[in-house]
Amino acid sequence: MLRLSKDYMMDTWWRSKDGMIDPSRTATPVLAIPAWEQACEAVLEGDRLALGARFCPVEKADGDGRARYELAPGTVVAVASARSSSPQRAYAVEADGTVAEIPLVEAEDRIDPAGGARRAWRRRCIRAGLTEKPTRFTFQRHSYEVGVVYDWAGEDYVAVVTRAGPVCVWARAVTYEEAVSLGLA
Structure with missing residues (x-):
């Protein structure tokens, strides 16, 4: 029986036989961050970005010391160190499945564009x-x-x-x- 490596399975896009990206088959977007940080739903408290409910990693840290989180497109994630109560970074999952780091100000605007x-x-x-x-x-x-x-x-x-x-x-x-x-x- 053939098995795929972990890195191949964590790829955002499936690849065809020739190694090219095949957008017709997509995997769940994955955010990989250091295991000592927490990934939370990005929410607003008043007008400031804050940490919401904590996401559970789908894969605990292994040899590379990174935890992996599967996220739905459109999700805005706030990341903070384990003991911090305020976010240091933010990520957004785009509609095409890419996960990109965004400025905290942009995260606030994605959550509440009217404000x-x-x-x-x-x-x-x-x-x-x-x-x-x-x-x-x-x-x-x-x-x-x-x-x-x-x-x-x-x-x-x-x-x-x-x-x-x-x-x-x-x-x-x-x-x-x-x-x-x-x-x-």
Whole structure:
């Protein structure tokens, strides 16, 4: 009786007799990651990518130290180290059966495409170092006015001044709803 090697069986596409890829016969897509990492369903908690239900490997780590997971097309996977509660990488299983690493931002957008603009605004405010809670900044001289939206730390129109003194300014991030109403987002 003939047997196929494990590597041949883990191939995403079956090969024909001449060794060429035969797309008419597909195998289940397989994600192989180091055994010390966990593969989980990618979910959103609030607006951030998080670890959902953990996937069970179909093949435990062998000599190469990698665990293998069979996944359905369209699945978005978040990968983290065994003791971590936040994802470090994300993978997507495409319709053609390929498994590709994608940026965490793209994983968020694949899970919730409608919230992409809101998450992009949040990232802009974070890059400027602002939160929705006012923060005090000290300046020698300034001309900031309360209730006015300003550019901040290289980002256009992300800060609203809530209070201004002679040398201190309190500013917070413009919320997404405020940005939409002002035509900024």
